[in-house]
Amino acid sequence: xKIIYISIILSIVLLAVFSxxxxxxxxxxxxxxxxxxxxxxxxxxxxxRRLQKVNMNNKAxxxxxxxxxxxxxxxxxxxxxxxxxxxxxxxEYNVNKIKTVVLVIFLGVFVGLAIEFGKEPLIxxxxxxxxxxxxxxxxxxxxxxxxIIETEKTEEVVFILPERxxxxxxxxxxxxxxxxxxxxxxxxxxxxLNHINKDLSLAKSIEGYPFLISWTFDQYEFVSDQGxxxxxxxxxxxxxxxxxxxxxxxxKTEEVFYCKLFPAKKQELNMSQTIEARLKHMIEMTKxxxxxxxxxxxxxxxxxxxxxxxxxxxxxxxxxxxxxxxINFAHDYELxxxxxxxxxxxxxxxPELVSKLCLFLGAGLTVRSxxxxxxxxxxxxxxxxxxxxxxxxxIAVTCFELEGGVSEMMGYDNFARRCKQNQYLKLGSIxxxxxxxxxxxxQEILETEARASFxxxxxxxxxxxxxxxxxxxxPMMLMMAVIMIIIMVPAFLTFxx
Numbered sequence: 338x339k340i341i342y343i344s345i346i347l348s349i350v351l352l353a354v355f356s357x358x359x360x361x362x363x364x365x366x367x368x369x370x371x372x373x374x375x376x377x378x379x380x381x382x383x384x385x386r387r388l389q390k391v392n393m394n395n396k397a398x399x400x401x402x403x404x405x406x407x408x409x410x411x412x413x414x415x416x417x418x419x420x421x422x423x424x425x426x427x428x429e430y431n432v433n434k435i436k437t438v439v440l441v442i443f444l445g446v447f448v449g450l451a452i453e454f455g456k457e458p459l460i461x462x463x464x465x466x467x468x469x470x471x472x473x474x475x476x477x478x479x480x481x482x483x484x485i486i487e488t489e490k491t492e493e494v495v496f497i498l499p500e501r502x503x504x505x506x507x508x509x510x511x512x513x514x515x516x517x518x519x520x521x522x523x524x525x526x527x528x529x530l531n532h533i534n535k536d537l538s539l540a541k542s543i544e545g546y547p548f549l550i551s552w553t554f555d556q557y558e559f560v561s562d563q564g565x566x567x568x569x570x571x572x573x574x575x576x577x578x579x580x581x582x583x584x585x586x587x588x589k590t591e592e593v594f595y596c597k598l599f600p601a602k603k604q605e606l607n608m609s610q611t612i613e614a615r616l617k618h619m620i621e622m623t624k625x626x627x628x629x630x631x632x633x634x635x636x637x638x639x640x641x642x643x644x645x646x647x648x649x650x651x652x653x654x655x656x657x658x659x660x661x662x663x664i665n666f667a668h669d670y671e672l673x674x675x676x677x678x679x680x681x682x683x684x685x686x687x688p689e690l691v692s693k694l695c696l697f698l699g700a701g702l703t704v705r706s707x708x709x710x711x712x713x714x715x716x717x718x719x720x721x722x723x724x725x726x727x728x729x730x731x732i733a734v735t736c737f738e739l740e741g742g743v744s745e746m747m748g749y750d751n752f753a754r755r756c757k758q759n760q761y762l763k764l765g766s767i768x769x770x771x772x773x774x775x776x777x778x779x780q781e782i783l784e785t786e787a788r789a790s791f792x793x794x795x796x797x798x799x800x801x802x803x804x805x806x807x808x809x810x811x812p813m814m815l816m817m818a819v820i821m822i823i824i825m826v827p828a829f830l831t832f833x834x
Contacts, residue, residue, distance in 0.1 A: 339450070339453045339454075341654070342446045342449045342453065343450070345442065345446045346443075346446055346447075346450070349377070349439070349442075349443060352377045352381070353373050353376070353377055355380060355760055356376040356377050356379065356380035357376065359376045359379050359380060361375055361376065367486055374436045374439055374440060375432065376438075377439055378432045378433075378435040378436040379428075379436075380437050380704070380798075381439075381797075382428065382431050382432050382435055384660065385431075407427060407430065408426065408427045410672055410673070410675075410676045411426035411427060411430055411672070412426060413676065413679060413727075413755065413757070414675055414676065414679060414727075416727070416730045416731055416755065417730055417733060417734060418732045430668075430672070433668075434664070434668045435663065436662050437668070438661050438664055438665070439666060441657065441660050441661060442657055442661065443717055443746055445653060445656070445657035445660070446657070446805060449653045449654070450779055450798045452653070459499040466628040466629065466630055466631070467479060467498060467628065467629050467631070468627070468628060469499075469626075469628070469629060470498075471625065475486070476497050476499045476544070477497070477498040477499075478495065478496075478497055478498075479496055479497070479498050480493070480494075480495050480644075480645040481493075481494050481495075481631075481642050481643065481644060481645060482494070482642070482643045482644070482645050483612055483635075483640045483641075483642060484530060484590065484640065484641040484643065485608070485638045485639065485640055486638075486639040486640070486641060487639060488638070490608075492608050492609045492612060493609070493645060493706065494609060494612050494613055494616065495613075496613055496616050497619070498619065498620065498629055499544055499620070502755075505813075508585055508588060508759075511546055512548075512583075512590075514547045515543065515583075516592065518543050518546070519543060519550070519581065519592070521582075522538050522540050522543055523538060523539070523579070523594060524537070524538070525537055525538035525564070530594060530595065530596035530597070531596065531597050532597060532599060533566070533577075533596050533597060533598050533599065534566070534598075534599040534600065535566070535601055536563075536564050536565050536566055536601065536602050537560065537564030537566075537579075537830055538564060539552045539563060539564040540621060541621040541622070541624060542621070542624060546585070547585050548583050548585050549583070549584050549585065549624075550581055550582070550583055551581070551582045551584075552564075552579060552580070552581055553579075553580045553582070554577060554578065554579055554580070555578040555580075556575070556578075557576055559575060559577060559598055560598065562751070563618060566598060566600075566601040568600070568601075570598050570599060570600045570601070571575060571600075571775065572599075572600060574597050574598060574599045575598050576596075576597055576598075577595070577596050577597070577598050578593060578594075578595055579593070579595075579596065580592075580593055580594075581593075593745065596650070599626075604695065607622060608636075608638075610751065611635060611636055612640075615632065615635050616631075616632075616824040619632065646698075646730070647731065649801065650737075659773070679727045680757075680758065682697075682726065682727055682728070683689025683727050683728045683758060683761070684758065684760070684797065685758060685794060685797070686726055686727075686729070687728065687758075687760045687764075687790050687794075688712075688787060688790040688791045688793075688794050689707055690728055690732075691764065691783055691787040691790055692787045693707070693711055694707055694711075694783055695783045695784050695787055697710060697711075698779065698780045698783065699780055704745070704749075704768055704771070704772075704779075705739065705745055708732055708735055708736055708739070709736055709739075710732040711729065711732050712729070712732045712735070712736040713736075715730075715733060716728035716733055726763075728756065731752055731755050731756055733754070734752075734755070735748050735749070735751065735752040738751060745748065746769050746772050746773070749765045749768040749772075750765055750768050750769055752765055753766070760790060760793075763786070764786070767779070767782055767783070767786070769798050
């Protein structure tokens with residue numbers, strides 16, 4: 338996995354080298370790291386555009402259609418941007434998207450490398466030796482694969498490798514607690530010492546305590562040195578005295594345990610359990626060794642040991658890929674939401690806009706003068722920090738077009754097309770028809786349109802209120818559940834008392 342991560346890092350470095358000559362006129366305020374990311378993103382976008390020009394097939398036409406829709410959405414959200422820079426909106430949108438993707442990949446790979454290099458190497462100079470932690474370093478979980486040469490089978494084995502040595506600390510205080518743990522350890526999987534029908538656990542030491550233990554019995558014919566029960570135990574059972582000699586440095590003592598043995602039910606162990614049992618026994622026998630030597634043979638089967646491959650980094654790579662895909666969809670979804678909010682805002686502003694037209698026309702102004710007045714008033718408010726209102730942005734664009742020499746009829750038609758809503762298309766048609774044929778009833782028509790639009794706005798507000806009530810249903814149910822709990826719990830507690 339390190340090779341994959343390093344390859345990705347080198348690829349990003351090469352992209353940074355290839356893109357070093359790209360100028361950043363529109364991104365002059367960013368720091369050096371952001372500048373590198375922007376250059377890489379612009380370079381990748383340019384490569385993608387060249388590939389699009391080469392592949393002019395059906396799929397490319399679909400991509401072109403999607404690209405055109407995104408460009409239209411971006412232009413509708415930035416109507417007052419200079420005409421020569423509006424074509425750059427799509428490039429900026431895609432560059433920002435690519436920049437986010439590159440940043441996520443870079444951070445993900447950086448974290449992956451940190452995880453990989455932070456792993457403590459398990460196998461040192463010899464594949465058959467594992468270094469133990471010093472005291473205070475804690476136990477080590479070892480995951481290995483045991484390859485049996487004769488059968489060509491591989492068994493996965495997991496075992497715990499404890500610390501190498503312990504220092505002496507408060508021996509007399511720990512000893513009483515240790516005795517309770519020792520009795521539990523001795524019973525193994527048996528429920529109590531008065532009925533032993535499974536192998537005893539004769540540990541040489543107990544984790545967390547600095548004591549060494551040696552075991553002796555009064556009857557060796559019924560139990561082995563490893564605590565394995567003999568098949569000779571009579572059906573009625575037999576008593577056994579177990580003597581545990583406990584020592585630490587020069588301190589020694591003895592504890593005697595009495596138990597009753599019963600015949601054990603023989604269980605056949607699979608190869609994995611046999612390997613684990615053998616390793617556990619060897620660990621107990623080599624507590625003081627610096628290295629734990631893995632056996633070459635178990636049960637007359639030759640074994641080759643290798644470290645189990647970890648797949649944690651693969652999950653990280655999959656997570657990076659999923660994140661990149663989600664980022665792509667998130668950018669497009671965010672753009673779609675902005676366009677939807679723009680349309681809703683323009684729909685809400687329409688009645689007010691028509692009312693202003695009626696008011697100024699009634700004061701004796703022409704339609705052109707009304708557009709100039711509304712547009713200038715909006716730009717003044719916007720310069721003072723007021724929020725963007727897209728309907729008024731389009732009016733300001735229309736004013737600039739009229740100043741640039743566009744005819745009034747074309748200006749009003751362009752205004753209606755840019756707004757892309759039926760109400761505005763109707764308004765543009767009314768204004769154009771007024772210029773073509775002339776109408777003394779323009780103000781009356783606009784007043785009728787204003788009243789109709791206000792009624793439509795009321796219906797829309799009512800609909801939104803109903804939707805808000807539906808959305809509040811779940812929180813209200815949760816609040817009701819909390820209130821029921823607050824009321825019922827004290828009542829039940831009082832009833833129990």
